[in-house]
Every structure is written in structure tokens, then in C-alpha cells.
Amino acid sequence: MTNEIEPFRAIAIxxxxxxxxxxxxxxxxxxxxxxxxxxxxxxxEQAHRVLDADSMGYWESAPxxxxxxxxxxxxxxxxxxxxxxxxxxxxSPALVLALSSRFSPGDRIAMARPGYVAYRNTVKALRMIPxxxxxxxxxxxxxxARALAVLDPAPAGVIIASPANPTGSVIALDxxxxxxxxxxxxxxAIISDEIYHGLSYVxxxxxxxxxxPDVMVINSFSKYWSxxxxxxxxxxxxxxxxxxxxxxxxNLFLTPPSLSQHAGLVAMDQHxxxxxxxxxxxxxxxxxxxxxxxxGLKSIAPPxxxxxxxxxxxxxxDDSVGFCEALLRDTxxxxxxxxxxxxxxxxxxxRFSFAVSTPExxxxxxRMGPWFASRVRG
Ligand SMILES: Cc1ncc(COP(=O)(O)O)c(C=O)c1O
Numbered sequence: 001m002t003n004e005i006e007p008f009r010a011i012a013i014x015x016x017x018x019x020x021x022x023x024x025x026x027x028x029x030x031x032x033x034x035x036x037x038x039x040x041x042x043x044x045e046q047a048h049r050v051l052d053a054d055s056m057g058y059w060e061s062a063p064x065x066x067x068x069x070x071x072x073x074x075x076x077x078x079x080x081x082x083x084x085x086x087x088x089x090x091x092s093p094a095l096v097l098a099l100s101s102r103f104s105p106g107d108r109i110a111m112a113r114p115g116y117v118a119y120r121n122t123v124k125a126l127r128m129i130p131x132x133x134x135x136x137x138x139x140x141x142x143x144x145a146r147a148l149a150v151l152d153p154a155p156a157g158v159i160i161a162s163p164a165n166p167t168g169s170v171i172a173l174d175x176x177x178x179x180x181x182x183x184x185x186x187x188x189a190i191i192s193d194e195i196y197h198g199l200s201y202v203x204x205x206x207x208x209x210x211x212x213p214d215v216m217v218i219n220s221f222s223k224y225w226s227x228x229x230x231x232x233x234x235x236x237x238x239x240x241x242x243x244x245x246x247x248x249x250x251n252l253f254l255t256p257p258s259l260s261q262h263a264g265l266v267a268m269d270q271h272x273x274x275x276x277x278x279x280x281x282x283x284x285x286x287x288x289x290x291x292x293x294x295x296g297l298k299s300i301a302p303p304x305x306x307x308x309x310x311x312x313x314x315x316x317x318d319d320s321v322g323f324c325e326a327l328l329r330d331t332x333x334x335x336x337x338x339x340x341x342x343x344x345x346x347x348x349x350x351r352f353s354f355a356v357s358t359p360e361x362x363x364x365x366x367r368m369g370p371w372f373a374s375r376v377r378g
Pocket of ligand 1: 033089092161164165219220222228233
């Protein structure tokens with residue numbers, strides 16, 4: 001078995017975008033799923049205050065854990081014990097922790113294709129085997145109970161993400177219950193990546209915990225709380241897995257930055273600021289959905305949540321990396337090539353992140369209009 005993993009190609013696009021900016025070019029960053037808004041101002045003020053007062057040692061903030069417990073109560077009406085929470089440096093280490101502490105090398109882990117690039121690559125890096133299930137428009141770009149029921153042999157685990165990256169699609173409630181049922185019957189352990197919760201345009205999304213108490217849940221301050229660079233998130237594990245997961249986090253990661261924990265606690269109470277971000281995304285989403293068909297992009301995934309649009313560009317190219325690079329060089333609009341998210345069909349897809357300001361979306365659309373028109377194949 002090989003632990004070769006592919007690069008995250010949007011990072012190369014981003015590097016080029018920053019190089020162009022350094023040359024004085026005007027660049028619009030739509031390549032990463034990264035809010036351009038920064039942390040809520042009150043969280044930043046708190047960070048300034050505690051820098052002078054706290055020795056910033058290794059720390060697991062009990063108040064932050066209690067506040068996360070309250071989030072589960074308020075957002076989902078689910079009661080959890082803070083003992084089940086492990087604070088991490090974002091969702092990425094939470095994923096490593098969940099996979100490494102729960103599964104063994106050689107285990108098969110199912111996931112949707114297209115899906116977040118790090119799922120398959122983290123699984124590979126840990127010497128497990130990604131089992132990618134093609135999910136197109138018929139499946140609403142999401143895993144289904146049916147697909148999991150017929151996988152032979154049954155995988156040891158499955159990673160579910162709703163809303164998903166790169167599509168923004170969500171799984172309907174009855175399908176979530178059906179997935180849980182199949183996983184129970186077939187003994188498939190679930191990792192639910194709920195990083196895009198709070199960012200939904202089709203109503204609140206339930207946590208998988210409300211259907212299945214034994215699920216492992218990942219979340220992070222990188223998206224809804226707009227604190228990607230603060231590196232803060234959590235993993236919620238079943239009660240009988242707490243000791244094992246603690247042994248793993250203690251050896252692999254220790255604690256997230258104290259500064260971020262202080263700031264994150266304050267951010268969790270900044271409802272008005274955070275909701276105002278969603279209003280911007282809602283406007284951006286509407287602008288994109290209105291304009292993209294005019295660019296010839298008529299086949300796009302339903303962006304039910306998150307801040308992405310996954311678009312079929314197969315009528316224009318079969319090299320999404322070259323296409324996104326040319327778009328960036330010619331117009332200054334940075335986007336993500338589909339190959340990051342789909343190693344099979346991704347050369348014919350691209351992803352736009354609309355987590356930027358509305359004037360930036362308007363400008364990006366202005367620049368892309370003539371460019372896309374000029375690319376139409378003869
Ligand atoms: C679905 C998904 N999970 C996890 C992550 C990693 O997030 P974090 O910044 O919390 O490590 C991302 C980042 O884009 C993501 O899209």
C-alpha cells in the first residue's frame with residue numbers, strides 16, 4: 001500500500017494569485033473556502049486583552065467546552081457532556097484524530113465523490129483506503145443510504161458532510177435517518193463533518209448526533225465563525241471512545257492555541273455579526289446563480305449551504321487546472337480546479353467560493369463574462 005497523496009491544487013492557484021497581487025494586479029480570491037470577513041470584532045478585542053494577562057500555556061478551556069455544549073442545546077436541542085469534546089486546531093486535526101483513533105490501516109472508508117480533498121488524502125496518509133462513491137445530480141451530489149447498503153464489502157467507516165464541500169448540497173432529513181439505519185445494520189462507523197452548519201439557505205441542518213448518539217462529529221471555527229487562521233475546532237466522540245481519543249490527542253496534537261480559545265468563546269456570542277455574514281453570502285449566492293447561466297455554466301450543483309458553487313465546465317475544457325490558471329492570469333479571479341475534489345471527473349469541473357464581499361462578486365462576474373464568452377469552443 002502506498003501513502004502517496006496528491007497536492008491540494010487550489011493552494012498552487014492561491015500562490016499564483018498572491019504573486020500576481022504582489023506585482024500590482026487586482027485579484028479576487030474565490031479559490032479557498034475562507035470567509036474574507038475575519039473574526040468578529042469582539043473576539044479580536046478579547047484576544048488583545050488576554051495577550052497581556054494570560055501566560056498562554058497548554059490549555060483546554062472549560063468555559064469554551066461548556067459554551068459548545070450550549071450550542072448543541074440551542075442549535076439542535078441535543079444534550080451532550082463536555083467530557084465528550086476534544087478541542088482541536090480546526091477540523092483538519094479533528095479528522096486525523098477521528099480516523100486514527102477509530103480505524104486501522106487497511107480499513108475502507110467511504111465518502112462522496114466529489115468531496116473535500118482532504119478526506120481521501122487524509123485517509124490515504126493514514127494507510128486506510130478511500131472508497132469514493134460517485135454522487136451526481138440524481139443523488140443530489142450526496143451519499144445515499146442505498147449506496148451504502150450495496151457497498152460490498154461494507155466499509156469500516158463513512159465520512160458524511162452536509163452541507164458539503166465542494167457542492168454545498170445537503171442531505172434531506174429522512175435520508176440522514178436512512179443512512180444511520182444502514183450504518184447501524186452494517187456496522188459502519190460514521191464521522192459527520194458539520195463544519196458548514198450555520199451556513200444553510202434551506203433551513204437549519206440537524207446534527208447527526210440527533211439520529212445516532214455513537215457518531216463522531218467534527219466542527220470548526222473556520223467557517224461560520226469566520227476564524228480560519230485561528231486554528232480552532234472540535235471533535236465530539238462517543239462516551240466509550242473518550243479515553244482512546246484523549247490518548248491520541250495528547251500524543252499527536254496537545255491543545256489548540258490558548259489565544260484562539262479565548263477569542264472563540266467570545267465569538268460564539270456574536271450572533272448579529274455572524275448572521276450578517278450569512279446575509280452577504282445569501283446575496284452573493286443569488287448574484288452567482290443569476291449570472292452563471294449567462295456565462296454558459298448551466299449545470300451546477302444546488303448550493304443549499306456553505307459558500308460554494310460547483311460548476312460543470314466540460315463544454316469548455318477537460319483540464320480544470322489549466323482553465324483556472326488561465327482564468328486567474330487573464331482576469332485576476334482565483335478559483336479552485338475540480339480535480340481537487342473529484343479525481344475521476346474533476347478535470348471538467350471548477351469550484352467558486354462566494355465567501356467574499358458582494359462588490360467583489362459583482363466585479364468577478366463583470367470580469368468573467370467576456371472571458372467565458374471567449375472560451376466557447378468553436
Ligand atoms: C468539509 C471541510 N472539512 C474540513 C475542512 C478543514 O477546516 P479547518 O480549517 O477547520 O481545518 C474544510 C476546509 O475547507 C472543509 O471544507
